[in-house]
Amino acid sequence: MYTTLISAEQLAALPPAQTVILDCRFKLTDPGWGQQVYDAGHLPGAHYLNLDYHLSGTKTGQNGRHPLPDGQRLAVVLGAFGITPSTQVVAYDDAGGLYASRAWWLLKWLGHDAIAVLDGGVAAWQANGGQLTADAPASHPTRFAPRSAICDSVDVDAVLANLSQNDFLVVDARSQERFRGEGETMDPVGGHIPGAANRFFQDNLSGDGRFKPAEQLRQEWLALLGGREPADVVHQCGSGVSACVNLLAMAHAGLAGSRLYPGSWSEWCSDPARPVAR
Template identity: 50%
Template sequence: MSDCLIDADALARALNAHASIVLVDCRFDLAHPNAGRQAYLAGHLPGAVYAHLDEALSGHLGPDTGRHPLPTPEAFGARCGEWGICPGVRVVAYDDAGGVYAARLWWLLRWLGHADVCVLDGGVQAWLAAGHALETQSSVPTPRSFTGTPRVDLSLGVEALQTALADRRCCLIDVRAAARYRGEVEPIDPVAGHVPGAVNHPFTHLLDERGHFLPAAALREQIESLLSGAPAETVVAMCGSGVTACHLLLAMTHAGLPGGRLYPGSWSEWIRDPTRPIA
């Protein structure tokens, strides 16, 4: 495991040693927004709090935003404080979808300068497979003070992205399913297709059959093949709404290729302006 991933047994040992850890359950289902909270109430890792993607890990929708705009630093910082997160506390995020939603929390915390955060590799399934138990009692953490300043080097807005694409200064990687990228299907957004110049690498390619991340060396080989010699710092990750794209950035960090940036608005923001090109 790397600093950004933790396995189930290592997490269990840390919890048994009473380490200063905040567990955050990030389970979610785009088609059924209440499913994650219901799953949390039915059983979650001991002491975990629940983070709803729409309510806690996203901001308010606007006429020009994507489906999951970034929360304001103030709103997200207040939420983190409610969960008991503060300097010196390690955060472990998990879900049941290969880390897709947990990676959003991982990225947001790093965006606000809280680097001590990792994702449970394999999620709830790995925890149960290792013989560890869930609990149903909702956690009531002690509120803490959390403040953070956004790191401008971790994201790229739509206008800056358009400039970088025109100047060929970035490698835009779209992690949606191949059929959505090609525009053959579009189950969520009103317009199908992809951003011209983007390359496709579905996030599922980063995982093994159990929903664990591939070994760092295998991930590095995949990502470097997309870069064609360009540095990792040129990567801009996108998806449908800026959530799954964080999964690629987590995989890059695990692979020893940090420096990639997130296009938070992603496809659902790009298509808001009909003058933007579509391929």
């Protein structure tokens, strides 16, 4: 069972009848782009999941740009893809795991542990000799029943209370520039949550778009955490998406147990009463 990352070679060796592949390609600036490239060519047997429609819930203007989806609604979609408790699920994209990691976290949230992200994404698959197809995947619908969550989250009230309680370390996955409040283009307010540390999600990747070796990630993360346990870490970003890359990197490094603040900066800055650091 693969629970964090899987290589293209390992994916190619999996039995198709016991594997479900999720194509999570997406562009924030063009929400329909992922479906278009999926239709043009995807990994054989892959089903498409859209960040806005499948992997996020309804926005209210106060809950961030990508709030968590309704778990039962997502479970229906996963069941339609044929995912059972014994199914090995593999998610991929073409953005260093940025969107596939969101699917990875959500399946863990619904209690499915056998979910891994394809290390290196589409490029790694093709470099290993894998082909793309425009054929529709076979459908073997079943009922996906959510189980006890393997991962956890915190809400905005917990993050606000933590400013004085210091129960956990908030780690911001955005770029250093956005963390400092410079050049903010996604949200109306620039800056970060007071007391947060910064670990740009791309710092988990090597130059070829694959994740760094597990031991290297472990040493880098331990240096950032400064003695805190993984359970005392909460990840956030702009809208709860790239933060999942940091969660995946920690888990792959043997540091599982940290949590996600799904609303992230886009929720935090929607209320001018919440403090901002720059």
